Amino acid sequence: MDPVLAAVECLRTAFPPDAEAPDHHPRRREEALVSLVTLAQVLAPPDAPPLLPLQFEVLFRQLTHLLLVMKAWEPSGTAEEFLRVVLRCIDALLRSPLVAADAAQLLSGVRLRDITGQALSELLLAAVVQPSATLCAACLGAVSRVCRPPA
Numbered sequence: 001m002d003p004v005l006a007a008v009e010c011l012r013t014a015f016p017p018d019a020e021a022p023d024h025h026p027r028r029r030e031e032a033l034v035s036l037v038t039l040a041q042v043l044a045p046p047d048a049p050p051l052l053p054l055q056f057e058v059l060f061r062q063l064t065h066l067l068l069v070m071k072a073w074e075p076s077g078t079a080e081e082f083l084r085v086v087l088r089c090i091d092a093l094l095r096s097p098l099v100a101a102d103a104a105q106l107l108s109g110v111r112l113r114d115i116t117g118q119a120l121s122e123l124l125l126a127a128v129v130q131p132s133a134t135l136c137a138a139c140l141g142a143v144s145r146v147c148r149p150p151a
Contacts, residue, residue, distance in 0.1 A: 003042045004055065010035035011062055015069050029078055032066070036085040043092035050097040056106055059093050064115050067122035080135060083126060087142050090119075094149040103149035120146055 014032040039059075042048065051059070066086050073079045094103050107116045120143055127139035 003038065004051075004059070007035045007039035007042065008058060008062055011039075011066065015066060029073075029082065033078070033082055033085060036066075036082070036089055040085060040088040040092050043089065043096050048096060050099045051093075052099050053101045053106055056093065056096070056098055056101070056103065057112055059089075060107070060112060060119070061115055063090055063093065064119040064122065067119065067126065071122065071125065075131070080132070083130075083135065084138065087138050090142050091145060094145050107146065107149065116146065 011032055014028045014035070043059075063086055066082075070079060070082060070086070073082075096103075098106070106112055123139050123143045123146070127136045127143070130136040130139065
């Protein structure tokens with residue numbers, strides 16, 4: 001199975017998109033954290049295969065969903081580590097080569113416009129509540145990259 005697809009499926013299993021209740025299962029968080037680290041590693045190499053626009057969309061939606069899920073968590077080392085990895089994944093996704101599109105087009109397009117706004121809101125809220133200045137700056141950096149993705 002494709003490593004990107006495998007990581008996304010594991011994230012979807014741990015935190016289904018339609019789940020409304022906050023997650024209280026540390027094991028699911030740990031499994032999702034491992035999947036996120038794998039996803040960041042798969043997306044990060046400069047020689048990574050280009051993503052199709054639909055793959056980009058699914059990944060961006062999933063990462064935004066994780067930002068929403070995390071908002072309900074109690075502050076903890078796991079939550080901070082999870083946020084750091086989500087930010088790494090967002091950065092890697094925005095830097096990933098795309099087939100026949102660019103990230104700015106997709107993020108501002110009809111299909112992702114609402115999700116992009118939601119991601120920006122969640123990143124700003126995450127920045128406000130961070131006790132660490134470094135993590136706050138990382139959230140604001142992600143806002144900047146979503147607003148103006150790297151070429």
